[in-house]
Amino acid sequence: MSAASKFMKNWYRTEIIPIYITVGGACGLAGWYLTRLARGPDVVWDRHRNPFPWQNIDQGTQVKLMTVNQQFDKKYSRDRL
Numbered sequence: 001m002s003a004a005s006k007f008m009k010n011w012y013r014t015e016i017i018p019i020y021i022t023v024g025g026a027c028g029l030a031g032w033y034l035t036r037l038a039r040g041p042d043v044v045w046d047r048h049r050n051p052f053p054w055q056n057i058d059q060g061t062q063v064k065l066m067t068v069n070q071q072f073d074k075k076y077s078r079d080r081l
Contacts, residue, residue: 010016040063044051057063060073
């Protein structure tokens with residue numbers, strides 16, 4: 001039996017499919033969270049044009065991932081990276 005046919009035989013086993021789904025979902029959510037962290041208000045990508053981006057946030061802006069029993073006027077979004 002060649003290595004390619006042995007690999008394909010183990011690749012499509014039914015008991016391995018939940019592992020693929022779990023690992024794929026974890027990688028996808030980790031990528032989403034890292035992207036969200038990189039776009040946060042306290043991350044500095046351009047030190048020359050805007051060295052202090054957290055000073056441009058208004059008082060009623062939501063910057064947290066989840067807020068409980070709080071009302072905000074708007075949600076923070078970064079205009080550029």
